[in-house]
Each structure stands twice: as structure tokens, then as C-alpha cells.
Amino acid sequence: MLENSIPWTEGTVHAAGADLTIIKGGSGRPLFVLxxxxxxxxxxxxxxxxxxxxxxxxxxxxxxxxxxxVDWVSSVKDLASFYSIALRDMxxxxxxxxxxxxxxxxxxxxxxxxxxxxxRIVLVAPTGIRPDDGEIMDLFTVTARAYLDASVHDPESSPxxxxxxxxxxxPEQYEAWEDARAESSRLAxxxxxxxxxxAPMLRGVSELPALLIWGEEDKVVPISAGHIYNRxxxxxxxxxxxxxxxxxxxxxxxxxxxxxxxxxN
Amino acid sequence: xxxxxxxxxxxxxxxxxxxxxxxxxxxxxxTHFDPAKGxxxxxxxxxxxxxxxxxxxxxVMLNEHHGTPFCMGSPMNIEAAVLARITQRLKIxxxxxxxxxADPLRLAEELAMIDMISGGRLVPGFVRGAGSESLFNNANPxxxxxxxxxxxxxxxxxxxxPGPFRYExxxxxxxxxxxxxxxxxxxxxxxxIPGLVSPETVVWCAKHRYPYLALATFLDPTLEMVKLYADTxxxxxxxxxxxxxxxxxxxxxxxxxxxxxxLGKGFMYGGGINSFARPEWMFPPGYNSxxxxxxxxxxxxxxxxxxxxxxxxxxxxxxxxxxxxAKIYGRYQTEQDNLQLIVGTPDSVIPKIxxxxxxxxxxxxxxxxxxxxxxHEDRMTSIRLLGDEVxxxxxxxxxxxxxxxxxxxxxxxxxxxxxxxxEPVAGEV
Numbered sequence: 001m002l003e004n005s006i007p008w009t010e011g012t013v014h015a016a017g018a019d020l021t022i023i024k025g026g027s028g029r030p031l032f033v034l035x036x037x038x039x040x041x042x043x044x045x046x047x048x049x050x051x052x053x054x055x056x057x058x059x060x061x062x063x064x065x066x067x068x069x070v071d072w073v074s075s076v077k078d079l080a081s082f083y084s085i086a087l088r089d090m091x092x093x094x095x096x097x098x099x100x101x102x103x104x105x106x107x108x109x110x111x112x113x114x115x116x117x118x119x120r121i122v123l124v125a126p127t128g129i130r131p132d133d134g135e136i137m138d139l140f141t142v143t144a145r146a147y148l149d150a151s152v153h154d155p156e157s158s159p160x161x162x163x164x165x166x167x168x169x170x171p172e173q174y175e176a177w178e179d180a181r182a183e184s185s186r187l188a189x190x191x192x193x194x195x196x197x198x199a200p201m202l203r204g205v206s207e208l209p210a211l212l213i214w215g216e217e218d219k220v221v222p223i224s225a226g227h228i229y230n231r232x233x234x235x236x237x238x239x240x241x242x243x244x245x246x247x248x249x250x251x252x253x254x255x256x257x258x259x260x261x262x263x264x265n
Numbered sequence: 266x267x268x269x270x271x272x273x274x275x276x277x278x279x280x281x282x283x284x285x286x287x288x289x290x291x292x293x294x295x296t297h298f299d300p301a302k303g304x305x306x307x308x309x310x311x312x313x314x315x316x317x318x319x320x321x322x323x324x325v326m327l328n329e330h331h332g333t334p335f336c337m338g339s340p341m342n343i344e345a346a347v348l349a350r351i352t353q354r355l356k357i358x359x360x361x362x363x364x365x366x367a368d369p370l371r372l373a374e375e376l377a378m379i380d381m382i383s384g385g386r387l388v389p390g391f392v393r394g395a396g397s398e399s400l401f402n403n404a405n406p407x408x409x410x411x412x413x414x415x416x417x418x419x420x421x422x423x424x425x426x427p428g429p430f431r432y433e434x435x436x437x438x439x440x441x442x443x444x445x446x447x448x449x450x451x452x453x454x455x456x457x458i459p460g461l462v463s464p465e466t467v468v469w470c471a472k473h474r475y476p477y478l479a480l481a482t483f484l485d486p487t488l489e490m491v492k493l494y495a496d497t498x499x500x501x502x503x504x505x506x507x508x509x510x511x512x513x514x515x516x517x518x519x520x521x522x523x524x525x526x527x528l529g530k531g532f533m534y535g536g537g538i539n540s541f542a543r544p545e546w547m548f549p550p551g552y553n554s555x556x557x558x559x560x561x562x563x564x565x566x567x568x569x570x571x572x573x574x575x576x577x578x579x580x581x582x583x584x585x586x587x588x589x590x591a592k593i594y595g596r597y598q599t600e601q602d603n604l605q606l607i608v609g610t611p612d613s614v615i616p617k618i619x620x621x622x623x624x625x626x627x628x629x630x631x632x633x634x635x636x637x638x639x640x641h642e643d644r645m646t647s648i649r650l651l652g653d654e655v656x657x658x659x660x661x662x663x664x665x666x667x668x669x670x671x672x673x674x675x676x677x678x679x680x681x682x683x684x685x686x687x688e689p690v691a692g693e694v
Contacts, residue, residue: 141400143545171562178558182551185407 006051008043012067015086021066023058026051031096031264032087033058034103037127037188038144039065039180041164046249049257053265057092059083061103063183065176076102076128076187077195080109087117096264098122101220101246102184102193108229112201115208122211122260125221125246127193129229134222136193140185144177145169153217153245160250202232210236211263215244215251237263266663267670268656269324269358269631270317270648271513273336274310274344277534277638278302284535285589288577290335291397291542297334307337307344309641313648314348314355320652323672324356324388326513326631328459329363331401335541342375349383356386360459360478360631363394364420365412366402370439372416373423376454377446385449390457390478391417393466396549397542407551410465412436424453455671457511457629462486464493465554471497471505474677478511478629481538481605487512487625488692498677499687506690507667508674511629514621517608518634518650519643528647529597529608531637536593539576611654618655619662626691628670630659 008025023040025047031054035041040060047056061079063069073079083106087093096119099107104126111121127136139147148164155161166173188194210233214226223240230238239259244251279297287293314325325348329341338344345357357379362372380387393413399406415434422432428443448454459478460466470477471494479487491510498505515532519525532538541547544565553561577589600606607617622630634647662668681687 140406140550141545146545169566171559171566174562174566175558178550178553178562182407185405185550189405189407190403 006048008047008051008056013090015089016070016082017085018062018070018082019067020062020086021060023060024056026053026055028053028055029096030055030057030092031098032092034083034097034099034106035061035064036101036103037139037180037184038148038165039176042166044163044250045160045253046257046260050260050264053261054096057090059086061183063179063186065179069183069186074186075195076105077109077113079187080106080113084110084114084117093117094119096120096122098124098260099126100124100249102127102188104128105193105195105198108198108202109195111205111208111210111233112198115205118208120209120211120264122213122263123229124213124248125215125218125226126212126229127188127221127225128195128198129225129232130191130194130196131222131225132228133224136222136225137220138192139181140189140192144174144181147220150219151246152251153215153219153243154251157243158247158251158253160253161247164250199228199232202229203234206234208233209263211260212236212238213241213248213256213259214238215241215246215248217244218246220246266507266627266660266668267323267356267511267629267672268659269326269356269629270314270322270651271326271328271631271633272310272313272635272644273328273330273633274307274338275636276303276306276334276337277531277636279334279535281535281590282586284540285577285586285593286580288536288579288589289540289543289546290333290535291546292332293334303337309644310337311344311347311351313641313644315351316645316648317652318352318355320648321656322355322652324358325352326358326360328360330395331366331398333397333542342372342379345379345387346375346382349379349386352383352386354386356388357383358388358457359390360457361390361392363398363402363404364391364416365404365409366394366398367416369416369419369437370423370442370444373420374444374446376420377424377444377448380448380450380454381446385454387448387450387454388457389454390459391420392459393552395542396547396552399549399552400546405551406549408436409552410554414469421453424448455676457671459511459513462490463554463557464490467493468497470494471509472501474498474501474503474509476509476511476629476671476676478513478627478631479625480513481515481633484604484621484624491625491691492693495687495690499681501677502681503677504679504681504687505677506669506674506679506688507626507628508669508671508676510625510627510691511631512621512625512627513631513633514618515606515633515636516614516618516651516655517606518611518614518647518655520610520646520650522609522613524643525608525610528635528639528643529601529606530594531635531639532600532606533593533597534637536577536589537636539593539596543579611650611658615655615658618659622659622662622666622668624691626666626668628668628674
């Protein structure tokens with residue numbers, strides 16, 4: 001833990017015709033953070049580090065337990081459009097963005113349809129593209145806990161893993177995960193967790209600095225998908241972390257923070 | 266009272282250890298399936314239905330599950346079509362077609378065809394399907410209830426609204442609805458709905474005046490649903506009664522107590538209904554309502570009740586398999602004590618059935634009369650004893666208790682008393 005803990009707040013803003021819960025903390029140039037398919041895992045060491053130089057805006061996806069779902073959002077592409085409108089309403093663009101797993105897919109869809117809304121983009125093991133070697137782990141046939149456990153390469157060597165999602169099995173957390181899984185199912189049931197048009201659309205994106213971060217041992221989204229992302233987004237960099245699974249920000253926090261800070265600054 | 270025979274038509278030639286290891290019937294590799302044995306079984310199950318008709322049953326109840334040796338009736342409508350032709354009198358009661366997994370227009374056609382072949386003996390029930398059906402059929406579980414509701418409304422339209430018409434719904438879209446096979450029964454066949462005491466389904470049934478049949482559920486929650494149905498019916502302006510309610514009971518009979526006890530163990534095979542599917546397959550994302558998820562959240566995070574709900578998890582070692590088998594058969598007597606399972610000779614089971622009829626007051630009663638490895642010969646004996654000895658006793662009890670079924674009293678046809686306050690129902694008398 002860093003010594004000077006940075007405070008964060010949770011509030012509601014009205015944007016894109018809906019109420020949206022946003023977690024906000026830090027100071028400096030805004031950074032839009034899109035969370036993964038199990039929800040917002042908590043304020044972690046990497047948030048703390050990046051909040052020193054950025055104001056983090058972390059929306060909780062509608063329907064993920066906090067506020068009701070938005071009826072017209074029934075795909076990840078729709079969710080991407082929803083956030084594009086929300087960014088415009090909040091006058092935040094062009095903004096730096098970082099997205100994790102499903103949140104990375106949302107960011108990629110936003111970039112594919114309007115790259116100018118972003119200054120720089122960081123995608124951390126995003127879903128969205130079907131790997132050509134291996135397959136994306138199916139969240140819908142396992143428990144949330146099993147999915148979470150499979151998301152790290154070696155839980156023993158990443159102490160922060162034990163603190164994710166509050167760390168304990170509570171009824172509230174079970175319910176929050178079920179909300180997240182249900183909404184993810186509405187968004188990404190079929191084709192499972194990917195959009196066949198995403199890679200071709202990303203090939204139309206130019207002049208958007210993009211950093212892809214992947215764990216070499218990712219069991220959730222195999223790294224072959226990372227290579228397709230890398231080939232599709234012109235000029236993108238692919239950073240591969242060794243001995244690391246689907247959560248580089250937790251498993252290799254120092255390396256992750258250094259890499260992202262240097263890319264964004 | 267309408268009395269039906271029911272069996273899951275199990276494919277039971279799977280080693281019990283395989284089921285215990287998997288902690289689930291769903292997901293057992295189909296390399297364990299031998300089509301030659303399957304063929305023989307399916308045909309003897311048909312023979313048994315013919316025998317049940319001969320021995321005086323009113324109906325045969327079929328159901329549908331996929332990807333599991335628990336039940337071979339995957340495309341149940343095919344079995345129903347065969348039975349429609351080979352039986353003469355039995356009602357063919359489908360409880361039910363899993364609507365979220367269906368193409369509703371095709372389903373409307375299939376059911377109309379079965380109704381025509383049978384000469385108007387079809388009862389087409391509908392279900393949301395177990396969670397595992399959503400996975401097997403790739404029907405998005407997060408839309409399960411929406412799919413159920415829309416498909417139901419569409420099937421009724423396809424049967425009753427003159428075609429051709431165009432249909433654009435949320436989940437279903439048809440350019441040309443004009444089925445040239447329509448049900449013989451008008452305006453459409455009677456619909457019954459089975460379930461596992463989900464309050465949402467009970468309310469929906471009462472609003473549609475469809476009888477609700479509780480599937481071998483515990484008595485107390487079942488009685489709560491009888492009451493919920495009656496309350497909803499009263500809001501809808503009618504009095505519910507036995508004609509609105511059915512119950513599925515597991516009953517094993519044989520010539521001797523000893524033999525019955527041996528056969529009854531088939532219901533525990535591999536863990537029985539407790540090993541139907543693992544929780545992650547029973548409750549895929551969004552399958553449950555928010556209220557049901559909240560109830561489960563409490564149960565799953567509490568070690569004690571969690572153990573009750575998920576008694577078995579997958580195991581590998583011989584020692585663990587042995588331990589789980591002991592746990593499974595350790596429950597056999599308990600299930601009999603709480604009447605979840607009634608086992609015995611006709612003489613010893615009748616008083617127990619009487620107790621159930623007095624408490625639940627159903628107008629529809631289904632007898633799930635075997636499960637697990639039970640031979641054709643033993644199944645035939647069971648049908649004979651049920652038909653010749655148990656059914657006549659039940660009919661007498663039913664007359665005494667006034668348990669009119671839906672073919673005696675039209676469900677939803679009875680007005681509320683003049684006072685506007687509904688009569689007491691089962692569990693309140």
C-alpha cells in the first residue's frame with residue numbers, strides 16, 4: 001500500500017438518459033476506467049498509483065447491481081454507444097481510457113466506432129475478439145468464484161488477489177456477482193464474449209495510441225486474441241507479462257503501473 | 266381426480282460411480298450411452314404406457330430434459346406423437362415443453378399435430394426448463410422468463426388468431442404465421458403448468474387460470490403455493506380449488522415390503538434428484554428472479570444450509586465416492602419419513618397417499634413410480650398394483666374429500682362467494 005491513501009467517492013450522474021454510478025478519485029488528467037464482467041473489484045493498488053496523476057472516472061456498468069439496466073442496451077456494442085453518449089454529456093472527451101476484460105471490449109468497440117473520443121487507450125486482456133488458438137473461458141457454465149479463481153496464474157504470489165471483491169463470501173457479494181453475470185449474459189451470450197465485426201472495424205482506426213497488456217498464462221482470454229488485437233490496431237504495442245494470468249493489474253501490479261504510467265504520460 | 270402415470274424414462278445403464286464422481290447426471294459423457302439399450306428401453310416404456318391405460322390410469326405425463334441419462338425424453342413431442350396414435354383413452358399430458366428452448370411456431374404446429382392424432386387428448390404444458398436446459402439449448406438464461414412469456418403468448422396466438430399474420434415481438438419474429446395444422450380442441454387444448462414452487466410461476470398460472478402442478482416438492486412450501494394461487498385467483502375474481510392444483514408424488518409399490526424397499530432405492534441412484542445438475546448448471550446467469558437470487562445468496566453463503574442445498578460436489582478418489590454413496594443412501598429413510606418418497610405394498614402406501622391428498626387437496630395427481638435400475642418386469646408389476654389396488658382406493662378417497670379434477674370442474678370457472686371473500690383452501694382448513 002502507498003502511504004498517502006487517495007480518497008475516492010461514489011456518486012450518481014445523469015448521462016446518456018440514465019442514472020449512472022461513478023466512482024471517482026485522484027487528481028490530474030481524467031482517465032476513464034471500464035470494469036470487467038464480474039463487476040468493479042474494489043479500489044486497488046493500481047488505482048491508488050494512477051490516481052496520483054489522474055482523475056479516475058469508473059462507471060459501474062448499468063445493470064451490474066448498483067442501478068437498473070438500460071433497456072435499449074442489449075449488446076456490448078450498445079453499451080459502447082451508451083458510454084460514448086455519456087462521455088459527450090459529461091464533456092470528458094477526448095479522454096484516456098483503460099478497460100479490463102469485458103470493459104476492454106467496450107473500450108475497443110468505442111474506439112472502433114469513434115476513435116476521436118479517446119486520447120490514448122489501454123486494453124487489459126480484453127474479450128471481444130475470438131482467439132484463433134484456444135477459446136475464451138465460459139463464465140456462464142461455472143460459478144463466479146470458479147471464474148475468479150481461474151483468472152489468476154498463481155494466487156499465492158499475488159497477495160492482493162485475496163482482497164478482490166471484498167475477499168469474503170457474503171450474500172451481498174453473491175447477489176452482486178449474479179447481477180453482473182446476468183447482465184453479462186444479456187450483453188455477450190452469443191456469439192460468446194466476442195463480436196466478429198470488431199477486428200475488421202479496428203483496422204479502420206488510425207492515429208490512436210494503443211497499449212495492449214496480456215498475461216502470458218491467461219486462461220480466460222488466451223493470448224492468441226492479443227496478437228489479433230495487436231495486428232488489427234495500427235501502431236499498437238502488446239506488452240506480455242510472464243507468469244501472469246488474466247489480471248496483470250493485480251498479479252504484476254508494479255510492472256503494470258510502470259507500464260501504464262509511462263504510456264499515458 | 267385426474268390420476269396420471271409418470272416416469273422420467275431414465276437411461277439407467279450408467280455406472281453409479283460415474284454419477285457420484287460428476288455429482289450430476291447432467292454432463293455425464295454420452296459415451297456411456299448405448300443406442301441398442303436405449304432403443305429397447307424407449308419401446309418398453311411405450312409398452313408400459315399401454316399397460317397403464319389398460320389398468321385404469323386417466324393420463325400419462327411426459328417431461329423433457331436434455332443432455333442427461335436422468336430422462337431420455339429429449340424431444341418429448343416425438344414420444345407424445347407415438348403415444349397419441351397407440352393409446353385410445355389416456356390424456357397425453359406434457360409437463361412440459363421448455364418454451365425458451367423452442368421455436369414457438371414449430372412448437373405450435375407439433376402440438377396441434379399431436380392433438381389431432383390423439384383425437385383431442387393432448388394437455389400441452391409449458392415450462393421455463395431447468396437451468397441446464399438453457400445451457401444445452403443455448404437459450405440465454407438471462408431472458409428465460411421473457412422468452413417463456415413471449416413464446417407462450419405467441420403459441421396461443423398461432424392457435425387462435427386467423428392467419429396469415431406477421432409477428433414482430435422482442436425475441437421472436439415471424440413473417441408469415443399461418444399454421445395449417447391447428448389443435449382439435451377449441452379454442453385450444455387445456456394448459457397445465459408444472460413447477461418447483463416458484464412464486465412467480467404460481468401467480469402467472471393463477472392469472473391465466475391454468476392448473477399448477479407441484480413436482481414432488483416439500484409439503485409446507487407446496488401449501489404456501491396453494492394459498493398464493495388462491496389469493497391471486499381471488500384478485501382475478503374466481504375461487505380456486507382442487508381443479509387448479511396438481512401434485513407429483515414418488516410412489517414405489519411391489520408385492521412385498523422387502524421388494525418395494527429394494528426398488529425404492531432406485532430413486533437414490535447416483536444421488537437421485539439431488540444430483541440432477543450441479544448448482545452452476547441449475548442456476549445459470551439471470552435464470553432466477555431477483556427475489557430468488559436473494560434467497561439463494563443467503564443459502565449459498567451459509568455453510569450449513571449450503572450443505573443442505575449442495576450435498577455433493579465432484580469427487581475423484583474411491584474413499585470420497587464411498588463416503589458420498591453412504592451419504593446418498595443415508596437419506597433414503599429420511600425421504601420416506603417425510604413422505605417425499607412413498608414405498609411399500611398397496612396396503613401400506615394407501616394411508617400415506619391419503620395423508621397427502623388430505624393435506625394438498627389436488628385435483629390432479631401424478632405417480633412417479635420408478636427411477637434408477639428397475640426392470641421392465643418390476644415396472645409392469647408396479648403398474649398392475651397401482652392400477653388394480655391403489656387407484657380404486659384413491660378414487661374413493663377423492664370422492665370423499667371432494668377432489669374434483671380439471672375434467673370435472675373447469676379451472677377458473679367457479680365464482681367467488683357472494684361475500685367476495687374466498688373460501689379456505691388446502692392448508693387452511
